[in-house]
Amino acid sequence: MNRSAPPRRGARLVAALLAVCALAVTGCGGGGDQGGPVTLDLWARSDQAGFMAEIVDAFNSAHDDVQVELTLLPATNFVQKLGVAVASDAGPDLASIDLVYVPFFASSGVLADITERSEALPDTDALSAPHLDQGTYQDRRYALPFTGEASLLFYNKDLFRRAGLDPAQPPRDWEEFTEAARRISDLGEDVHGYHFSGRCGGCNVFTLSPFIWAAGGNVVEGEAGEERPVVGEDPAVTRALELYRTLWHDGLTAPQAAADTGAQALALFGSGRIGMYPTGAFALDEIRGTYPDVDFGVTPIPGPEGGSSSFTGGDDIAITSGSDHQDAAWTFMEWSVRPDVQEMISGLGTVPVHTEVALGPYSERGPEYAALAEALVNGRTIRSVQENALFNASTSPWATMIARGVFGESPDSVDRAVAEAQDAMANILSRG
Missing domain, CATH: 3.40.190.10 (Periplasmic binding protein-like II)
Incomplete structure (x- = not known):
């Protein structure tokens, strides 16, 4: 495989995913009325229900030209559903993925290559290093840090x-x-x-x-x-x-x-x-x-x-390779890693993946928060x-x-x- 090019979806991925999860998948591609805002589908796990809706609402309130619709899937089969859906051209535009599974999806061609887009971000180095590592495969980037755990x-x-x-x-x-x-x-x-x-x-x-x-x-x-x-x-x-x-x-x-x-x-x-x-x-x-x-x-x-x-746990956010609205999807990703947005997200019960926010305003809430911030910043993943x-x-x-x-x-x-x-x-x- 050309290491500078994104991996392609293939029959092996479809067969592997169908073998572990025989599901009837409905089409979920984003759309929008002609002349209206672009509507994106975002998939996340059901155990994120406590904060994902508020994140989406905050984005939608701040944007007129791009709107996001949230779909929560059972955590127990999220990985299989996402993989089968994207391989069948029926996936969402965006996915919030447990960071431990991001290398699998990146290697399987499920995620869009965002290397050039991410290089233009002003403060990528201030984002959680383990999250960034998980979103990188064969020197190309396929996901950004989104929410944190430790x-x-x-x-x-x-x-x-x-x-x-x-x-x-x-x-x-x-x-x-x-x-x-x-x-x-x-x-x-x-x-x-x-x-x-x-x-x-x-x-x-x-x-x-x-x-x-x-x-x-x-x-x-x-x-x-x-x-x-x-x-x-x-x-x-x-x-x-x-x-x-x-x-x-x-x-x-x-x-x-x-x-x-x-x-x-x-x-x-x-x-x-x-x-x-x-x-x-x-x-x-x-x-x-x-x-x-x-x-x-x-x-x-x-x-x-x-x-x-x-x-260091939590989620990365990624654009799926089959999305027809990758520019609009990037708008959500770029917004989600801003320091002010990360501070808002951290108030919903997650550790911020922006390290300056984690070691700053988040840590100032008390010793428990400071310990979690240090754990995330200095932690590791598999x-x-x-x-x-x-x-x-x-x-x-x-x-x-x-x-x-x-x-x-x-x-x-x-x-x-x-x-x-x-x-x-x-x-x-x-x-x-």
């Missing part, structure tokens, strides 16, 4: 006090982290030091990967499209799994962890019976609104001897064209590795789990 360790200050721990001094390394979990668990049967969603691959990409990165390790290496797994080679992966295994087998983790697919975690923390729980910015307003009696703080996810790391198959899917090698390594009874569970995951990931990537 993983942190949330902790219950009341339980810290009851356990004789200083809530102003949360854990800074794994020894302090394990000791805090142990002392909180000693408070009684219904209280546990830690919780994580053990049956959720995507949750643990967001929250376990930072433990590995903070230990100096990695899970995949190389550019997207040429990446290789290292889960079975990097000792930091084994160290992180051994940490989780100790928490589980010593009874320091809530028993629900082994079966939790992500649905129970926030409620368990909100019940006041969990000492520490890793999650993201979305939980701030949820905890305050639903569990106002929980006195909590946030702190970076620590490394074994200090240091910290975070998963770059892979097979992220779902490798990590997010419930049957992925990553999810299986955690289930077997952490919850397995055999003393060599971790060693076997990482070796099996290495082989399975390599096999997935070899198939393309």
Whole structure:
């Protein structure tokens, strides 16, 4: 493939997407009455319902010549629906895409090349670097940062006090982290030091990967499209799994962890019976609104001897390759990354992807916001064209590795789990 040219859609993409999702897709191309404004279709995931409509309303109020209509799709099949729709020339003009999936779509020809357009932006360097990296494939750009997320360790200050721990001094390394979990668990049967969603691959990409990165390790290496797994080679992966295994087998983790697919975690923390729980910015307003009696703080996810790391999450925004209104669609993208718009967006519960806004007005709201801003700016993501198959899917090698390594009874569970995951990931990537 010519590295300076955008990849083309082909039969392989259509076949791959149809194999995982047999859907009846209706046409969604944007339009407009002759002489009226151009109307664009924007697709986003249903779990963005809390803020996407307000973003679209703000854009529409500020523009007469371009209007955007929002369509929210179920998060569980957004990737398949978008891919099949665009490959069938029935996709939207714009898509807000979980940044972990952007390399896949860029490599598949689903997204329009915006390299020259983006080079003309006045302050691209001020946008989130992980988001920009995810939107770049073979030295061409296919997406811009849009909305942000970042993983942190949330902790219950009341339980810290009851356990004789200083809530102003949360854990800074794994020894302090394990000791805090142990002392909180000693408070009684219904209280546990830690919780994580053990049956959720995507949750643990967001929250376990930072433990590995903070230990100096990695899970995949190389550019997207040429990446290789290292889960079975990097000792930091084994160290992180051994940490989780100790928490589980010593009874320091809530028993629900082994079966939790992500649905129970926030409620368990909100019940006041969990000492520490890793999650993201979305939980701030949820905890305050639903569990106002929980006195909590946030702190970076620590490394074994200090240091910290975070998963930079959120969405990139992209124009689809089949859009007939790419100039108008660029109007929305260019607007969305302006500092004033990013400040408005951040007020809706997301971390701004404009770093000057994140480290400025957003951080000034309080220490939790400042910590999230630092986590986003200094965080990392996983770059892979097979992220779902490798990590997010419930049957992925990553999810299986955690289930077997952490919850397995055999003393060599971790060693076997990482070796099996290495082989399975390599096999997935070899198939393309």
